[in-house]
Amino acid sequence: xxxxxxxxxxxxxxxxxxxxxxxxxxxxxxxxxxxxxxxxxxxxxxxxxxxxxxxxxxxxxxxxxxxxxxxxxxxxxxxxxxxxxxxxxxxxxxxxxxxxxxxxxxxxxxxxxxxxxxxxxxxxxxxxxxxxxxxxxxxxxxxxxxxxxxxxxxxxxxxxxxxxxxxxxxxxxxxxxxxxxxxxxxxxxxxxxxxxxxxxxxxxxxxxxxxxxxxxxxxxxxxxxxxxxxxxxxxxxxxxxxxxxxxxxxxxxxxxxxxxxxxxxxxxxxxxxxxxxxxxxxxxxxxxxxxxxxxxxxxxxxxxxxxxxxxxxxxxxxxxxxxxxxxxxxxxxxxxxxxxxxxxxxxxxxxxxxxxxxxxxxxxxxxxxxxxxxxxxxxxxxxxxxxxxxxxxxxxxxxxxxxxxxxxxxxxxxxxxxxxxxxxxxxxxxxxxxxxxxxxxxxxxxxxxxxxxxxxxxxxxxxxxxxxxxxx
Amino acid sequence: xxxxxxxxxxxxxxxxxxxxxxxxxxxxxxxxxxxxxxxxxxxxxxxxxxxxxxxxxxxxxxxxxxxxxxxxxxxxxxxxxxxxxxxxxxxxxxxxxxxxxxxxxxxxxxxxxxxxxxxxxxxxxxxxxxxxxxxxxxxxxxxxxxxxxxxxxxxxxxxxxxxxxxxxxxxxxxxxxxxxxxxxxxxxxxxxxxxxxxxxxxxxxxxxxxxxxxxxxxxxxxxxxxxxxxxxxxxxxxxxxxxxxxxxxxxxxxxxxxxxxxxxxxxxxxxxxxxxxxxxxxxxxxxxxxxxxxxxxxxxxxxxxxxxxxxxxxxxxxxxxxxxxxxxxxxxxxxxxxxxxxxxxxxxxxxxxxxxxxxxxxxxxxxxxxxxxxxxxxxxxxxxxxxxxxxxxxxxxxxxxxxxxxxxxxxxxxxxxxxxxxxxxxxxxxxxxxxxxxxxxxxxxxxxxxxxxxxxxxxxxxxxxxxxxxxxxxxxxx
Numbered sequence: 001x002x003x004x005x006x007x008x009x010x011x012x013x014x015x016x017x018x019x020x021x022x023x024x025x026x027x028x029x030x031x032x033x034x035x036x037x038x039x040x041x042x043x044x045x046x047x048x049x050x051x052x053x054x055x056x057x058x059x060x061x062x063x064x065x066x067x068x069x070x071x072x073x074x075x076x077x078x079x080x081x082x083x084x085x086x087x088x089x090x091x092x093x094x095x096x097x098x099x100x101x102x103x104x105x106x107x108x109x110x111x112x113x114x115x116x117x118x119x120x121x122x123x124x125x126x127x128x129x130x131x132x133x134x135x136x137x138x139x140x141x142x143x144x145x146x147x148x149x150x151x152x153x154x155x156x157x158x159x160x161x162x163x164x165x166x167x168x169x170x171x172x173x174x175x176x177x178x179x180x181x182x183x184x185x186x187x188x189x190x191x192x193x194x195x196x197x198x199x200x201x202x203x204x205x206x207x208x209x210x211x212x213x214x215x216x217x218x219x220x221x222x223x224x225x226x227x228x229x230x231x232x233x234x235x236x237x238x239x240x241x242x243x244x245x246x247x248x249x250x251x252x253x254x255x256x257x258x259x260x261x262x263x264x265x266x267x268x269x270x271x272x273x274x275x276x277x278x279x280x281x282x283x284x285x286x287x288x289x290x291x292x293x294x295x296x297x298x299x300x301x302x303x304x305x306x307x308x309x310x311x312x313x314x315x316x317x318x319x320x321x322x323x324x325x326x327x328x329x330x331x332x333x334x335x336x337x338x339x340x341x342x343x344x345x346x347x348x349x350x351x352x353x354x355x356x357x358x359x360x361x362x363x364x365x366x367x368x369x370x371x372x373x374x375x376x377x378x379x380x381x382x383x384x385x386x387x388x389x390x391x392x393x394x395x396x397x398x399x400x401x402x403x404x405x406x407x408x409x410x411x412x413x414x415x416x417x418x419x420x421x422x423x424x425x426x427x428x429x430x431x432x433x434x435x436x437x438x439x440x441x442x443x444x445x446x447x448x449x450x451x452x453x454x455x456x457x458x459x460x461x462x463x464x465x466x467x468x469x470x471x472x
Numbered sequence: 473x474x475x476x477x478x479x480x481x482x483x484x485x486x487x488x489x490x491x492x493x494x495x496x497x498x499x500x501x502x503x504x505x506x507x508x509x510x511x512x513x514x515x516x517x518x519x520x521x522x523x524x525x526x527x528x529x530x531x532x533x534x535x536x537x538x539x540x541x542x543x544x545x546x547x548x549x550x551x552x553x554x555x556x557x558x559x560x561x562x563x564x565x566x567x568x569x570x571x572x573x574x575x576x577x578x579x580x581x582x583x584x585x586x587x588x589x590x591x592x593x594x595x596x597x598x599x600x601x602x603x604x605x606x607x608x609x610x611x612x613x614x615x616x617x618x619x620x621x622x623x624x625x626x627x628x629x630x631x632x633x634x635x636x637x638x639x640x641x642x643x644x645x646x647x648x649x650x651x652x653x654x655x656x657x658x659x660x661x662x663x664x665x666x667x668x669x670x671x672x673x674x675x676x677x678x679x680x681x682x683x684x685x686x687x688x689x690x691x692x693x694x695x696x697x698x699x700x701x702x703x704x705x706x707x708x709x710x711x712x713x714x715x716x717x718x719x720x721x722x723x724x725x726x727x728x729x730x731x732x733x734x735x736x737x738x739x740x741x742x743x744x745x746x747x748x749x750x751x752x753x754x755x756x757x758x759x760x761x762x763x764x765x766x767x768x769x770x771x772x773x774x775x776x777x778x779x780x781x782x783x784x785x786x787x788x789x790x791x792x793x794x795x796x797x798x799x800x801x802x803x804x805x806x807x808x809x810x811x812x813x814x815x816x817x818x819x820x821x822x823x824x825x826x827x828x829x830x831x832x833x834x835x836x837x838x839x840x841x842x843x844x845x846x847x848x849x850x851x852x853x854x855x856x857x858x859x860x861x862x863x864x865x866x867x868x869x870x871x872x873x874x875x876x877x878x879x880x881x882x883x884x885x886x887x888x889x890x891x892x893x894x895x896x897x898x899x900x901x902x903x904x905x906x907x908x909x910x911x912x913x914x915x916x917x918x919x920x921x922x923x924x925x926x927x928x929x930x931x932x933x934x935x936x937x938x939x940x941x942x943x944x945x946x947x948x949x950x
Contacts, residue, residue, distance in 0.1 A: 007615040012577050020613060026602050027609040028558070028589040035559030057626060057657040058524055059534020063563035065895050070567070075898040077875070081526035084658050088630060098496070099527030105494045106528065106876055118557055119658050122595060122630040153557035154590045154627065229944045231879065231902040392577075408565070411576060411583060428567065 013415070018393035022386075029389035030408060032331045033358040035153030036161025038064050039192050039259070040115035041078055043165040044147075046217020048237040049110030050169075051103055054080035055096055055127060056117030071194065071426045072223045072434055077233055079103045083119055092120050093130045100131075100146070101139035107233065110240050111145040111173060115165055121152035145240075147172035157358035159259035159333055162192040166217065167263045173243035177270050185242075186213045186296045187249040189263065191256020191279065191335055194425040194434060196224035201437040202255070202289075208305060209293045214242040214249070224435060247272060253292055255279050255439075258334035258363050280439045281339025281447070282346050283312060289440070312441035315448045316347060322452040324348030327379075327400035331355040331391055331409060332424045334363040338370060339439075340404055340423065343447055345374040352379055353394040355405075359384030388412055402451065419454045478866040482507050485884045486868070489877050497525050504871040514860045515853030520871045523661045529875035531823070531895050532849050536560050538666025539655030539673075540623040542747055546570035546698050546723045547731065548580045549618040551610050554587045555603060555635065556625025560657065561587040569700045569912050572725045579616045586610065595627055600638050607642045607650060618728040619649035621673070629656035649728060651677040662850035662872070663825070664746065671750035674731050679755070682732025690717045690785065693737040695752050695763065696744030696827070699724025701917025706924045707743070707768050714782060714793040722748060735759035739784050741766050743920075746826035746848075746855055768920045769828075770835025770928070771804035800922045808838060811929040816840035818888040818936055821881065823847045823873055823896065824910045830859040832891070832910065835919075839929055844885055847873050875899070889936050904944040906935040 004010035011017055037054060041064045044052040054061040061080035068076040081099030083092045096114075103112065114127060127148050135142050149168035151161040166189070175181070188206065190199055199220040206213045221235040251273035254260045260276070267274050280289035287309070294301050323344070328351050330340055341351050354367065364384050371377030383390060388408055395403065395416035403413045406424035413420035422430050423438060437443045456472050463469075473481065486505050490498045503519035524530045533541070541564045544552050554561025565585040574580030588599055588606055607620055620642070622635050635652040643650040653673045655666045692711060697704040704724035711718050719737060720730040734740070735755040740763040742752045752763040764784065766777035775797050782793035818841045822829050829846040836843055846863065847870035848855055856869065863869070868881060879899060882890055890900045891910040900907045908914050908931060916931050918924040 007578060009575055009578055017613075024609045024613065026588065026605040027613075028585075028587045029613075030565075030585050031558055031562065031587065031589060033558060034562045035557055038559070038563075053527075057534050058530055058532055059537050059657040059663075060559070062531065062533040062537070062895070063560065066567075066893075067563050069894045069898060073898060075902060076895070077529065079527050079529050082524040082530065082532075082661075084523060084661060088658055095526045098525075101494055102497045102525060102527030104527075105497075106492055106874075117559075118626045119630065122627045152592075153559040154595055155592055157558070225902065227902055227904070227944055229902075229904040231899045415577075 013396040015397050018397045021390060021393045029387055030411075031357045031387040032355065032405065032408065033157040034067070036151035036156055036158060036164070037115050037117050037153065038067060039158035039160065039162030040113070040149060040151045040165035041065075041068065041076070042158075042192060042194070042219065043162045043217055044113035044115070044169070045076070045222045046219035046237050047111060047113070047169055047243060048239045049234045050237070051107050051109035051112050052078040053099065053103060053112050053114045054078060054117055055092060055114050055125065056080065056083055056119045058082040060117035067426060068223070070428045072196075073431070074223050074225055075231065079107070088119065088123060091123060092125045093133065096125075096127065096130045097134040097137060097139045100134045104140045104144065109234075111147060111169070113147045113149070113165060113169060115149045115151045115161065117151070118153050121150065121154075145172050159192045159358060162259050163262045166260065167266045169217070169243065170246045170263070171266070173240065174246040175244050175248065177247040177272065181248045182250060183245055183248050184212050185245070185249050186211050186293070187216050187246060187252045188213055189216055189252060189254045189256075189260055191254070191259040192333060193256070195437060195439070196220035197435050197437040198439045198443070201440040201442060205290065205305070205440055206293060208302060209290070209297060210299065211293050211297045214238060216242070216246065251275065251296065253277065253296070255289070256335035258360060278342065279335045279339040281336070281443060282343030283309070283316065283441075283444055284346060285339055285342055286312075286440050286444065308441045312444040315445045319448050319452045320347055322455055323448070325350065326402065326455070327352045329353035329355075329391065329395055329400045329403045331357070331388065331405040333358060334360065336424060338363075338366060341367065341370060341377070341380075343444070345370070345376045347448070348376055350376050350379055352381070352398065352400045353391060354380060354382045355386050355388070355391045356382065356384055357387055392416070402454070419458055421450050421454060475865050479507050479509055482866065482868050482885065485881060489880045492876060497528065500525050501528075501874070501877070505877070506869050508860065508863050508865055508867040508869060510865070514856035514869070518856045518869055518871050520848070520856060521661065521664060521850070521852045524872060525874070530872060531875075531893060532662045532872060534657030534663065535655040535659040535666030535669060536623060536625055536657045537564065538663030538747070538850075539653050539670035540564055541568055542663065542698065543667055543670035543723055544621050544623060544653060546572065546582060547621070547726045547728065548572035548574050548582050549616070549727045550621055551581045551584070551586055551614055551617045552621045552623060553603070553606060553610070554585060554625065555599065555622050556588065556627050557590045558587050560625045561585045568698070569915070569917070570724055571699050571702050571705075577614070581614065581617065590627060595631055598631060598633050599628065600633050600635070603635060603638050604642060607646065611646050611648070617648070619651060621651045621653055623653050624656050626657045629654065629658070649677055649681070664850040664852070667747040668750055671748060671754075674734070674751055675754050678728065678731045679734055679751070680732070680759070682729055685719075685733055685736050687736050687738060688717055689738065690715055690789065691719045691737045692716045693720035693722065693734055693740045694718060695722045695734070695740050695742040696748035697721060697724050697920070698744070700911075701913050701915075701919070703918040703920035703924065706918040706921035709923060710768065710774070710778065710796065710921050711741070711781070713796045714778060715789045716781070716785070722751070735761045737761060739764060739781075741781060743768065744827045745858070746851060767831045767834065768924070769832045770838040770925055771801060771808075771922070772838050773831070773834040774922065774925075775801065804922065804925055807926045807929050811933050812840045814933050814937055817842070819844045819886070820889045820891060821845035821885065821887040822910065823849070823870070823878055823892040825849050826851075828910050830855070830862045833862045835925065835928055836932070838925070839932060841889070841932070844868065844887060845870070845881060847871055889932065904941055906938065906941060908932065908935050
């Protein structure tokens with residue numbers, strides 16, 4: 001191997017290359033993170049009658065819309081105020097005002113979610129002042145709700161933008177919290193979740209447990225809209241009435257700690273009770289979720305949920321032999337990674353390489369704790385801040401049996417000759433995965449099914465005649 | 473309806489749509505929409521290449537999208553740095569279907585995202601040092617790279633970084649072309665300026681600076697074919713069959729050397745005029761390399777183009793050209809015989825980018841279909857002038873059409889098929905309308921050449937006649 005030609009595939013697959021690759025300091029290759037406004041858009045789409053509005057270059061809006069449309073195979077609406085070179089000199093005020101005027105006139109939104117892209121952030125536009133001026137000039141009605149969030153792409157990632165925008169929407173729409181107006185509802189925040197089916201799964205379970213709840217934000221009917229022969233710009237989502245009461249919630253349940261820290265802090269600051277639990281992927285994750293709801297309602301967990309759990313456990317025990325001892329590599333956002341790793345450990349699967357480009361220190365601690373607590377987590381290493389080119393080196397030098405992550409992983413998986421289970425965003429090359437929940441007890445069954453059947457497909461595809469069997 | 477009635481109806485539709493706008497926006501948008509009548513001058517009738525109206529949902533992208541996404545991204549043996557924050561590079565990563573030969577990571581760097589992933593500190597202190605380090609790291613990790621392009625994103629231009637001097641220094645140091653492309657997204661008003669800037673970068677840093685080559689009598693280059701789903705390979709096949717030697721493609725499946733030697737051909741053949749006419753003109757003016765626009769969509773236009781191209785060479789080429797046409801005309805007729813009966817009289821509305829709003833009209837007509845509306849995202853006046861000859865009286869023409877306009881036009885004009893992009897696709901599918909993506913060929917293709925037409929015909933038939941559209945209405949709905 002040491003004689004392989006520099007630049008050749010063998011060299012790329014060598015330990016020598018891995019060391020060189022991990023020695024890089026500034027170059028980022030194939031990162032598993034997008035920028036803030038993508039998350040802002042995903043969030044804004046979950047509020048009823050909300051028009052997402054990008055304050056910045058129109059190209060940004062085009063990119064965010066294309067990305068979500070490709071992934072969900074759904075229309076994604078967003079306007080921008082098309083800032084150009086002269087805005088760089090004079091600021092983006094006139095674009096913002098004219099943009100608001102036109103967008104309001106044409107799209108009649110109930111609320112506009114304005115979020116920024118790089119240009120506005122670098123030149124330091126004061127969007128709050130501009131909004132005041134827009135109203136003063138009657139570009140939009142005085143009482144039109146306009147939420148403002150600063151979402152520079154050079155800070156954090158898509159999950160940061162989701163968080164800031166969620167906070168801005170609550171701030172903009174919610175009436176002040178008062179002791180005598182507190183409602184009986186549990187506000188559930190899914191976080192940056194690209195599975196409309198996950199959101200539906202949460203709602204189904206909450207209903208089954210008789211919890212009065214609001215899912216905030218809820219883009220499930222926007223990003224998995226029915227084909228009824230008409231295009232709806234504003235499908236049903238979290239209602240404005242529920243937004244108005246958002247600070248009067250009895251309590252909040254946050255399902256993604258790492259994509260909602262700002263919102264969590266904001267809510268706590270307003271005196272709202274906030275509980276954050278890990279994203280309910282896997283059995284214990286879902287058990288936590290169910291128990292958190294039960295704690296809220298003060299009721300026993302209904303028998304039907306226990307039965308549903310039993311079916312998931314049945315799938316796990318039926319299939320454990322196909323996952324136990326298998327080696328996995330994973331990449332993705334912090335919350336989803338914690339969920340997936342927790343699920344694999346429950347199945348006796350062994351995570352080996354875990355790459356999180358948008359890692360944080362608290363996430364690192366949480367992941368290390370999760371791994372340390374399980375005998376199956378002992379061989380795992382978390383690679384915070386690394387990218388998919390690092391991951392490729394890991395896969396070819398320390399092989400695993402399967403990669404789990406979004407569609408971008410297909411290149412590394414192919415080079416390592418292992419299957420990729422597509423989880424996360426973007427997934428441009430498979431259909432309907434966003435319609436199968438990965439959370440809740442049905443998520444357990446879906447993950448078991450995807451992973452095990454893929455292993456079995458591989459086995460059938462690669463078996464010689466002698467080992468080609470009907471039973472697996 | 474008579475043509476006059478059609479024109480009057482469509483005029484009324486336009487007026488109704490414009491009524492949705494506030495005064496200023498209405499006045500602006502009115503200038504961008506027209507109905508073809510009596511062959512008037514198109515560039516007088518449709519205003520184009522002007523600022524997008526803020527707040528109206530445009531499909532347009534930015535200069536970076538034009539420079540990186542379109543022109544530079546497909547150059548396969550060059551590493552392309554998306555210089556700035558992570559987003560722009562991320563969203564343009566491996567999603568423009570620029571097929572390319574070579575081994576991924578060895579000598580093909582197309583499906584990669586190389587980014588400087590700017591953080592706040594880079595905004596404050598500048599990114600030049602970081603860029604230098606990144607170029608070092610790239611050549612260390614990818615020793616086969618034949619050059620490095622630097623595609624700057626918005627912040628780079630706003631904080632005053634000097635990527636030009638970094639490039640100069642680094643080019644000397646690594647002994648490879650290092651090409652700064654100043655395509656910050658705020659420049660210009662659409663992708664179009666990005667194409668121009670990208671062309672200028674080829675002019676300033678590559679053309680004529682390569683190893684050179686002997687020009688053979690039949691050497692040609694294809695300019696403005698990005699090899700979407702293998703388009704350029706399909707075009708190349710025809711040209712080779714008529715006896716020409718395709719030595720360069722810009723920029724689908726392209727190489728740094730092909731860009732350096734672009735002028736070293738007998739003739740440059742330009743497909744996407746909008747995105748690459750600048751370099752075609754430059755090569756003509758500076759090196760005397762002639763260029764010719766052609767259209768390889770559908771047998772009628774292919775035939776016309778082959779004859780036009782062959783006329784630039786000697787009789788031996790013309791002879792082969794005629795044989796090729798004869799051979800393929802028979803094959804294409806079989807395709808038409810299958811699909812035309814299923815598509816005859818079907819109406820199409822288009823809204824695409826650089827060349828397709830006019831170039832694909834003939835291919836639809838080969839199938840008996842009629843284009844009743846068309847428009848460009850980022851055209852200039854001359855694109856509309858070139859379009860007119862291809863369009864019938866009464867055709868609705870819209871420049872930088874807004875989402876609400878095209879939704880309204882489609883619901884009033886009721887085409888049988890809409891051809892546009894990903895952002896439009898699902899809007900129309902939700903209306904129960906057949907749709908094809910005409911940027912990405914909906915992950916099919918190629919559509920160019922004789923290889924492409926049968927696929928194009930099949931895809932349009934699939935879209936228009938899919939049984940799934942009948943399922944939209946539930947049996948119990950009135």
